[in-house]
Amino acid sequence: MQNALLPNGKIINAKEYDQLIHGEKLFCVSCKKPVIYVGSDQGNREPFFKTTGRGESIHKEDCKERRTLIIFDSLKTINKYTTDMSKMDSEDKYLIKLDFAPDNKEQIPHGSIDEIDESHPKKKFTYAYKYSKKRSTLPKRITSLSQIARLLKNKPEDLSRITFTQQGELFSFTDIVIDQDKATEIALGNKYTNIDFIIYGVVRSVIKTEKVMFVNLDTQDGLKPFDIFVFAGDFKWFTLTKEQLEGKPILARGKIKFNERYNKAEMRVRFNKQIYVFT
Numbered sequence: 001m002q003n004a005l006l007p008n009g010k011i012i013n014a015k016e017y018d019q020l021i022h023g024e025k026l027f028c029v030s031c032k033k034p035v036i037y038v039g040s041d042q043g044n045r046e047p048f049f050k051t052t053g054r055g056e057s058i059h060k061e062d063c064k065e066r067r068t069l070i071i072f073d074s075l076k077t078i079n080k081y082t083t084d085m086s087k088m089d090s091e092d093k094y095l096i097k098l099d100f101a102p103d104n105k106e107q108i109p110h111g112s113i114d115e116i117d118e119s120h121p122k123k124k125f126t127y128a129y130k131y132s133k134k135r136s137t138l139p140k141r142i143t144s145l146s147q148i149a150r151l152l153k154n155k156p157e158d159l160s161r162i163t164f165t166q167q168g169e170l171f172s173f174t175d176i177v178i179d180q181d182k183a184t185e186i187a188l189g190n191k192y193t194n195i196d197f198i199i200y201g202v203v204r205s206v207i208k209t210e211k212v213m214f215v216n217l218d219t220q221d222g223l224k225p226f227d228i229f230v231f232a233g234d235f236k237w238f239t240l241t242k243e244q245l246e247g248k249p250i251l252a253r254g255k256i257k258f259n260e261r262y263n264k265a266e267m268r269v270r271f272n273k274q275i276y277v278f279t
């Protein structure tokens with residue numbers, strides 16, 4: 001959290017917090033449970049407040065801060081279940097083709113969709129289509145972020161069995177559906193410039209000027225900054241507003257790259273369907 005409540009009822013931002021001036025007693029702005037301050041780690045990240053998860057320092061069930069994060073709970077625990085795909089029973093694997101519309105409206109192809117060539121070594125996952133009955137509700141092809149949002153309701157252990165295919169390459173669920181930290185890592189690696197990633201996070205602020213709109217993700221809990229931007233030329237396709245986005249958990253889909261000038265990873269978005277807002 002960026003803000004905390006002081007015993008005198010004032011709200012303090014983590015960047016302004018000084019233990020000597022404000023003292024050590026800090027509370028969640030929404031549910032009033034105790035939180036602690038986490039410093040900037042020599043400027044490597046933004047300072048923030050958090051619950052410790054021990055004693056009284058746990059958000060109440062209905063706390064806004066907790067509700068916001070609960071959507072992404074399955075994603076946070078999925079890594080615990082990520083197992084060696086090659087050792088997994090074929091019955092337990094599940095292959096989903098990611099088939100989003102191109103970012104460029106003018107380039108939407110008519111008809112044919114690229115398939116992985118039969119002779120391609122990565123075609124070995126074909127048998128994954130023989131999925132067991134209990135997962136028959138999972139789609140074989142995903143074309144929208146709302147389908148991804150629906151997938152997140154599955155148990156983490158089921159999500160860990162999913163393999164995505166995109167442009168003939170195979171990816172695990174957590175290779176594609178990522179947080180800001182992983183996005184930064186991938187952007188710096190500069191390897192997957194043609195792959196669509198799905199970033200999950202909470203919108204901290206939206207700044208719209210005549211030329212560009214910035215959707216900044218929250219750096220709560222020490223996450224690295226991440227910007228989504230829309231150029232004015234795309235405002236006719238992208239109509240989501242500050243009110244619709246600020247404070248909301250979202251999924252954003254697109255190519256990611258590192259912006260050297262601002263020293264953070266970013267994603268260009270061109271139309272509404274590239275952002276899914278959890279309500």
Ligand SMILES: [Zn+2]
Binds near residue numbers: 032033066
């Ligand atoms: Zn709370």
